[in-house]
Amino acid sequence: MNDKLQIKKLYALSSENRKFSFSMPLKNKIRIGKRDYIVQIKADEKLGTYILWKNRKYPVEIVRSRQNKYEILFNDISYTFTVETPFSLQRMKVLSSKRGKAEKEIVRAPMPGKIIDVLVREGSDVLRGEPVVILEAMKMQNEIQSPVNGKIIHVSAKAGTNVMKDDVLVEIKVI
Amino acid sequence: MKINKILIANRGEIAIRIMKTARLMKISTVAVRTAAEPNAMYISYADEVFDNCEDISDIPVFLDIEKLISIALKTGVNAVHPGYGFLAENAYFAQKCIDNNIIYIGPSPDAIYKMGNKTIARKLAMKSRIPMAMGSEGNISNEEEAITIAEKIGYPVIIKAASGGGGRGMRIVRKSEEMEKMFVIASKEADKAFNDPSVFIEKYIENPKHIEFQILGDTKGNVIHLGERECSIQRKHQKLLEEAPSCALDSRLRTAMGKMAVQIAKAVNYHSAGTVEFLLDSDKKFYFMEMNTRIQVEHPVTEVITGIDLIEQQIRIANGEELKFRQEDIKLKGWAIECRINAEDVQAGFAPDPGRIENLSMPSDPCVRVDTGIQAGSAIVANYDSMIAKLIVSGKDRKDAIKNCKMALDKVWIKGTKTTLPFFRMLIRHHKFLDGTFTTAFIEKDLEKYYFYSEYEEMLAAWLATKLFVEENLQEDSINVDFSNGKEISPWLLNKRMNQF
Numbered sequence: 001m002n003d004k005l006q007i008k009k010l011y012a013l014s015s016e017n018r019k020f021s022f023s024m025p026l027k028n029k030i031r032i033g034k035r036d037y038i039v040q041i042k043a044d045e046k047l048g049t050y051i052l053w054k055n056r057k058y059p060v061e062i063v064r065s066r067q068n069k070y071e072i073l074f075n076d077i078s079y080t081f082t083v084e085t086p087f088s089l090q091r092m093k094v095l096s097s098k099r100g101k102a103e104k105e106i107v108r109a110p111m112p113g114k115i116i117d118v119l120v121r122e123g124s125d126v127l128r129g130e131p132v133v134i135l136e137a138m139k140m141q142n143e144i145q146s147p148v149n150g151k152i153i154h155v156s157a158k159a160g161t162n163v164m165k166d167d168v169l170v171e172i173k174v175i
Numbered sequence: 176m177k178i179n180k181i182l183i184a185n186r187g188e189i190a191i192r193i194m195k196t197a198r199l200m201k202i203s204t205v206a207v208r209t210a211a212e213p214n215a216m217y218i219s220y221a222d223e224v225f226d227n228c229e230d231i232s233d234i235p236v237f238l239d240i241e242k243l244i245s246i247a248l249k250t251g252v253n254a255v256h257p258g259y260g261f262l263a264e265n266a267y268f269a270q271k272c273i274d275n276n277i278i279y280i281g282p283s284p285d286a287i288y289k290m291g292n293k294t295i296a297r298k299l300a301m302k303s304r305i306p307m308a309m310g311s312e313g314n315i316s317n318e319e320e321a322i323t324i325a326e327k328i329g330y331p332v333i334i335k336a337a338s339g340g341g342g343r344g345m346r347i348v349r350k351s352e353e354m355e356k357m358f359v360i361a362s363k364e365a366d367k368a369f370n371d372p373s374v375f376i377e378k379y380i381e382n383p384k385h386i387e388f389q390i391l392g393d394t395k396g397n398v399i400h401l402g403e404r405e406c407s408i409q410r411k412h413q414k415l416l417e418e419a420p421s422c423a424l425d426s427r428l429r430t431a432m433g434k435m436a437v438q439i440a441k442a443v444n445y446h447s448a449g450t451v452e453f454l455l456d457s458d459k460k461f462y463f464m465e466m467n468t469r470i471q472v473e474h475p476v477t478e479v480i481t482g483i484d485l486i487e488q489q490i491r492i493a494n495g496e497e498l499k500f501r502q503e504d505i506k507l508k509g510w511a512i513e514c515r516i517n518a519e520d521v522q523a524g525f526a527p528d529p530g531r532i533e534n535l536s537m538p539s540d541p542c543v544r545v546d547t548g549i550q551a552g553s554a555i556v557a558n559y560d561s562m563i564a565k566l567i568v569s570g571k572d573r574k575d576a577i578k579n580c581k582m583a584l585d586k587v588w589i590k591g592t593k594t595t596l597p598f599f600r601m602l603i604r605h606h607k608f609l610d611g612t613f614t615t616a617f618i619e620k621d622l623e624k625y626y627f628y629s630e631y632e633e634m635l636a637a638w639l640a641t642k643l644f645v646e647e648n649l650q651e652d653s654i655n656v657d658f659s660n661g662k663e664i665s666p667w668l669l670n671k672r673m674n675q676f
Contacts, residue, residue: 012637020637083644
């Protein structure tokens with residue numbers, strides 16, 4: 001990578017569009033106000049992997065990573081970031097302003113269970129957080145929610161049928 | 176006949192909880208090993224294990240009355256403890272134990288039946304002059320009758336299943352136009368869930384507090400209460416956090432409600448431990464809701480503030496012993512809070528998150544009690560509930576207990592599944608929780624966000640994502656090792672490990 005030396009900064013963009021910038025080369029330090037605090041990634045038998053920061057240990061796991069997208073579980077909360085260089089960030093801005101997003105979002109069963117009810121039809125509009133399917137598992141009826149605003153383009157879930165983990169329930173065109 | 180050997184007709188933390196007390200009382204115990212979780216922690220607490228792994232029946236053994244009775248007879252126990260859930264409130268099971276000369280550690284089949292049927296329980300409560308929400312006298316047979324009664328008591332009303340519980344088969348109706356439809360839905364739902372389509376109607380109390388009283392009764396007719404538990408923090412009728420006592424009650428109200436709780440228990444000649452549930456409205460008027468004829472999940476908070484071991488009392492009462500304390504001997508001391516740490520994803524609307532617990536570490540402190548059936552390596556299986564542990568924290572008063580709870584929550588370490596911990600970390604900081612004004616509608620109505628993280632946590636997570644990106648794409652750095660205090664590892668390694676799964 002020839003442009004390696006030119007990268008002065010990296011940006012981690014959260015799924016809620018918050019931007020965190022870090023100077024390169026990346027240091028094991030984070031600056032709060034005027035002080036630097038050391039960050040360490042550690043692991044031991046008892047606790048597994050953790051981050052040590054300001055004398056406190058935080059459990060951490062990398063749930064998924066694909067290309068520049070990372071899902072991280074930090075102190076029991078999951079965060080999704082895409083890491084961008086100044087160039088890719090610029091390119092992203094240009095692209096998104098040109099044609100907007102036309103992605104497809106696939107909603108899958110988070111656990112094995114039985115479909116109790118399907119609340120949407122092909123063509124329905126859904127809002128982020130709106131329940132699309134009721135899945136019964138572990139004695140509980142769970143609302144499976146749409147992760148995005150969009151239009152339902154395909155419904156695979158059928159009421160009364162059993163599904164395995166990761167089976168496709170509905171497909172949503174992101175608007 | 177004195178109890179000398181108990182079959183635990185349950186699993187998980189409650190099985191362990193019962194076995195701990197049995198051991199102190201020098202009573203031996205039998206646990207049932209199942210194919211769903213053959214290596215569960217509760218197995219190792221029993222003096223004897225009945226292996227039921229070969230059983231290929233569709234119903235779990237803990238719901239299989241014939242099977243449990245046959246296990247009890249085979250293992251030569253003279254008592255059965257049902258725990259909570261499963262067959263804990265099944266009159267037929269209790270009767271079957273008695274018919275086979277096995278002591279049922281719990282109330283009489285008659286009391287279980289009467290309290291289990293909501294219309295019978297209502298009639299009993301009415302006869303004992305217990306305050307209740309206005310409602311139908313018995314079951315409602317059709318839509319017209321439903322409309323007439325609802326007009327009389329005034330909307331909103333709630334339709335409830337006579338044999339129901341746990342929030343199923345309930346429908347709130349706000350206007351008469353909705354009644355016909357809701358009546359049919361509720362009745363159908365009740366039939367499906369409880370094999371009984373009968374429903375009744377009650378005035379719906381808006382935004383109440385859920386307050387319940389712990390009862391102890393012996394077979395000689397003595398009944399006392401051990402104070403209340405505040406259980407308003409619930410989501411879809413599933414309790415998440417309970418505390419004892421409740422800051423909504425003063426001693427006068429406590430005495431009045433306690434007296435009513437004892438009265439309803441006496442109406443069914445109740446013996447063993449039981450719980451009388453009330454709704455408390457914003458004018459501090461209270462209404463009888465139902466009685467649970469078993470030990471409750473949240474019983475530890477009462478144990479903490481009274482110093483009484485409720486399982487021990489259940490066993491003694493089942494032995495025919497008389498209660499050793501009277502109402503005036505019961506003193507509530509300090510404050511206790513229980514957080515139910517479940518394998519649930521609070522970021523996905525509390526969806527269960529089954530999986531294997533990789534690491535587990537609980538705070539050890541005099542003010543912390545942990546009741547759990549899970550250890551590192553245990554699996555949270557989809558067959559059963561999603562509970563990992565109950566974190567029970569005490570303090571000298573509510574403020575102190577909350578402070579201790581906040582500290583304890585930061586010391587709980589669970590890796591492998593997502594948990595309700597971030598919810599409790601938020602709750603314990605919420606002004607409505609702190610000032611005690613929350614109601615059962617709190618989670619649905621007052622919360623915008625179900626979880627808490629400190630402002631730096633997201634930044635640290637962002638730093639980690641960036642670190643991963645750098646090591647994967649810009650081939651930086653080697654691995655640093657710090658042997659003195661945990662091994663420092665490269666996130667790149669961590670990532671590779673993850674991919675192997």
